[in-house]
Amino acid sequence: xxxxxxxxxxxxxxxALKANQKYVCTPTRHCHAFKESIRTRNYLDIxxxxxxxxxxxCPITANELLKTKNAEISISADERAKTKNVQ
Numbered sequence: 038x039x040x041x042x043x044x045x046x047x048x049x050x051x052x053a054l055k056a057n058q059k060y061v062c063t064p065t066r067h068c069h070a071f072k073e074s075i076r077t078r079n080y081l082d083i084x085x086x087x088x089x090x091x092x093x094x095c096p097i098t099a100n101e102l103l104k105t106k107n108a109e110i111s112i113s114a115d116e117r118a119k120t121k122n123v124q
Contacts, residue, residue, distance in 0.1 A: 042094060044084040050094035051082070060094050068095035 044050050044062045051060035062084035065071045071093060074081045081093040 039080045040082045042084045046092050059097050061097050062092050063095035065091050070096050
């Protein structure tokens with residue numbers, strides 16, 4: 038049974054079984070385990086919906102967490118550069 042946890046994106050949603058892994062509320066488009074969960078019918082819990090987009094309790098390893106944070110930093114830097122060029 039899938040649970041609706043009522044948590045926001047980025048919040049920890051479950052205790053991890055491994056030390057290098059966390060379960061974090063993540064949009065399905067950024068959750069690598071989402072497609073596998075659909076294929077195996079072992080569905081991930083839902084943290085909440087943002088519009089029609091589900092935010093799911095996604096297992097994330099330490100390496101994936103670093104990649105995500107680095108991507109967010111580079112996007113933020115790109116966005117800041119665009120904003121400066123417009124002004």
